[in-house]
Amino acid sequence: MAEAAASSAAPRRKGARPFSGYEFMLALRYLRARKRNGGATVIAILSFLGIMLAIAALITVMSVMNGFRHELLTRLLGVQPHVYVYLSDASVADDLSEAINDVPGVRQAGPVIVAQGLLTSASGGAAGVQVIGVRPRDLARFDIITGEGDAAEAGGGLVQGAIDSFGEGRLGGDAILIGSGVAAQLRVGAGDPVSLLAPDGASTPMGTAPRRKTYYADGIISMGVLDLDRVYVFMPIEQAAVFFNRPDGVDYIDVRLTDPDRPEAAMERIRQIAPPGSVLRDWREENRAFWNALQVERNLMRLILSIVVAIAAMNIIAGLVMLVKNKTRDIAILRTMGATQASVMRIFLISGAAIGVLGTIAGIVLGVLLVTFIGPIQDGLAFVFGVDLFDPTVYMLYRLPARMDLGELVFVSLWGFLTAILTTVIPSWAAGRIDPVVALRNE
Numbered sequence: 001m002a003e004a005a006a007s008s009a010a011p012r013r014k015g016a017r018p019f020s021g022y023e024f025m026l027a028l029r030y031l032r033a034r035k036r037n038g039g040a041t042v043i044a045i046l047s048f049l050g051i052m053l054a055i056a057a058l059i060t061v062m063s064v065m066n067g068f069r070h071e072l073l074t075r076l077l078g079v080q081p082h083v084y085v086y087l088s089d090a091s092v093a094d095d096l097s098e099a100i101n102d103v104p105g106v107r108q109a110g111p112v113i114v115a116q117g118l119l120t121s122a123s124g125g126a127a128g129v130q131v132i133g134v135r136p137r138d139l140a141r142f143d144i145i146t147g148e149g150d151a152a153e154a155g156g157g158l159v160q161g162a163i164d165s166f167g168e169g170r171l172g173g174d175a176i177l178i179g180s181g182v183a184a185q186l187r188v189g190a191g192d193p194v195s196l197l198a199p200d201g202a203s204t205p206m207g208t209a210p211r212r213k214t215y216y217a218d219g220i221i222s223m224g225v226l227d228l229d230r231v232y233v234f235m236p237i238e239q240a241a242v243f244f245n246r247p248d249g250v251d252y253i254d255v256r257l258t259d260p261d262r263p264e265a266a267m268e269r270i271r272q273i274a275p276p277g278s279v280l281r282d283w284r285e286e287n288r289a290f291w292n293a294l295q296v297e298r299n300l301m302r303l304i305l306s307i308v309v310a311i312a313a314m315n316i317i318a319g320l321v322m323l324v325k326n327k328t329r330d331i332a333i334l335r336t337m338g339a340t341q342a343s344v345m346r347i348f349l350i351s352g353a354a355i356g357v358l359g360t361i362a363g364i365v366l367g368v369l370l371v372t373f374i375g376p377i378q379d380g381l382a383f384v385f386g387v388d389l390f391d392p393t394v395y396m397l398y399r400l401p402a403r404m405d406l407g408e409l410v411f412v413s414l415w416g417f418l419t420a421i422l423t424t425v426i427p428s429w430a431a432g433r434i435d436p437v438v439a440l441r442n443e
Helices: 002-009 021-030 038-079 090-101 149-153 180-186 237-243 264-273 288-326 328-336 341-372 374-385 406-432 436-442
Strands: 083-086 106-121 126-134 157-161 175-179 193-198 211-222 232-236 252-257 279-282
Touching (some): 021 341, 038 341, 038 406, 090 106, 090 252, 106 237, 252 264, 288 328, 288 341, 288 406, 341 374
Parallel strands (some): 126 232
Antiparallel strands (some): 083 252, 083 279, 106 193, 106 252, 193 211
């Protein structure tokens, strides 16, 4: 009795702790190429390459989508208002603009006239344009002119000429700024004369006669977006009011914010000082269809490529199943030597997870390199194939954009690690459930 009590009181022998050194050693040895399990090794290599390429593709595509959004946002907001204030009474536009300029978060505000016309040149070129009538002091503070913030890297700004004489002279003078695309269509440069034709002119007994006047292209400006470069013309607001018969007409007040991504606070303060009947809309509402489409496309691409990563990780299952089949005798011997079911399961779990984790890490490195050097890669492919791989007439931008986002990188990394681990659970569990007696009998 005493001996039995003493033996029962003695501490039980414990096996090796989970994820011990011998489990990692066996797991990595099983991944090495052997004649007997060469097929499993080939599948492991293919699984590694598949996960690496899928992760790299996911990082690259999401970075390009982020680049598209950032570049278009930077270029559009460099020339377009952040907040539109539509007035029921245009006579208060100047006073209200000065009041809005004192609102916290507002960088600049001023009245704007928008009209359409036909611009021609002595060379015979012609272009339908959208004329933006602005005050000279407001134009001088546009991001596309100052090059402040993100606009400094947006690829826009003055291409030729200057804005020194913009607004000088009687009723604003005869100097205008034209987009680089308009200048290319008209085949003109800075200082060249151009003729502007407006459909609404003077009233005559025969009806309304079109109005024509010669202006001088004081400067050539690029917005960085081809569609805008082809239509935009800037004119002093006094001259626009006279030429387009709009002496008391202001289309809206152009408001620029220090933080255009969060316009709600500034809009609420502007709404409090605006006269009754005024309507406020931010840049997101004005471009709602475009931005919604861009966001939907971005989310769908993330979903599709995440599924591709999961499919690539499924190859790990096939590799582990073959590895378990080839190592059945080894598993039985390990079990007879005292290895637990959990220990065997961890060995094959480490083997499969190593493929997925290493493939994910390699894919992250490859994806980061592709995003970092996407410009030289684009130029090299264009040179090799002799074609323009990124046509600005189709994509609206002059270069393929790519912008790395830390949140996206973390999501891709976690998704790659998660799929790599989950796909190893079932075959590893099956390996741990192998009965050593049955396995040795079949051998």
